[in-house]
Amino acid sequence: MTEIWDRETFLQRLRDVGKDRYHHLHPFHIAMNAGRLSQNQIRGWIANRFYYQQNIPIKDAAILSNCPRPEVRRIWIHRILDHDGQAQGEGGIEAWLRLAEAAGLSRDDVWSHRYLLPGVRFAVDAYVNFCRTQPWPIAIAASLTELFAPDLMRERLAAFEKHYTWIVPDGLQYFRARLMQARRDSNEGLELTLTYCNTRELQEKAVEALAFKCDLLWAMLDAIQLAYGGATQPSKEETK
Numbered sequence: 001m002t003e004i005w006d007r008e009t010f011l012q013r014l015r016d017v018g019k020d021r022y023h024h025l026h027p028f029h030i031a032m033n034a035g036r037l038s039q040n041q042i043r044g045w046i047a048n049r050f051y052y053q054q055n056i057p058i059k060d061a062a063i064l065s066n067c068p069r070p071e072v073r074r075i076w077i078h079r080i081l082d083h084d085g086q087a088q089g090e091g092g093i094e095a096w097l098r099l100a101e102a103a104g105l106s107r108d109d110v111w112s113h114r115y116l117l118p119g120v121r122f123a124v125d126a127y128v129n130f131c132r133t134q135p136w137p138i139a140i141a142a143s144l145t146e147l148f149a150p151d152l153m154r155e156r157l158a159a160f161e162k163h164y165t166w167i168v169p170d171g172l173q174y175f176r177a178r179l180m181q182a183r184r185d186s187n188e189g190l191e192l193t194l195t196y197c198n199t200r201e202l203q204e205k206a207v208e209a210l211a212f213k214c215d216l217l218w219a220m221l222d223a224i225q226l227a228y229g230g231a232t233q234p235s236k237e238e239t240k
């Protein structure tokens with residue numbers, strides 16, 4: 001039988017996945033953070049990413065529905081209300097809608113999926129489907145891209161404040177709130193993964209789940225870039 005990885009080795013295997021596979025390296029994000037995207041390209045990204053935001057609580061509900069352990073569900077359940085809010089006008093989905101409005105889109109532009117690209121739809125649906133059908137510790141491991149998210153979000157927030165000043169600053173609240181939430185969520189997700197992926201087979205599946213998740217985030221940006229462009233050559237300044 002193949003030996004189980006110790007905690008440190010398992011953690012390192014998970015972290016290694018993000019190094020060259022997380023979407024912080026995607027040319028569309030690099031162009032975004034360098035301030036090279038047009039208003040139309042930023043709007044296309046916001047409208048498409050809404051579909052991801054919309055489906056996050058649905059996949060979290062799928063994880064809960066597959067998990068027989070109250071002590072795990074108790075930890076996981078806040079994620080649904082983080083996105084849906086405790087009341088009308090609160091939560092992450094609402095904050096994303098405000099970002100859309102701050103960037104000149106209407107709520108209906110976003111809710112109607114008018115700009116939703118087939119590739120983005122398929123990638124997001126694949127994530128929900130994965131979380132519905134995989135064992136819950138593996139679906140939890142797929143959320144660990146959030147380990148890598150805070151650095152990217154911090155960079156994105158600074159880039160938006162500096163380069164995309166046409167976006168009303170209040171609209172950036174989603175990213176501010178998410179910085180804290182992503183850190184807490186990834187700590188919780190990591191602890192659950194390290195605890196419940198407790199055979200070598202489950203550990204390897206967890207690493208594969210994280211790679212799958214990186215690929216689907218990457219595929220979303222491929223689709224967005226194909227439709228909107230945005231992979232212009234980096235300036236001399238950036239390649240220095």
Ligand SMILES: O=C(O)c1cc(C(=O)O)c2c(n1)C(=O)C(=O)c1cc(C(=O)O)[nH]c1-2
Nearest residue numbers: 056092142143144145146148149152153178
């Ligand atoms: O903007 C980003 O780059 C980014 C990345 C990720 C991620 O890495 O999965 C999430 C988010 N944002 C995010 O806002 C979010 O709510 C979220 C939930 C999850 C998840 O898998 O449960 N990932 C992410």
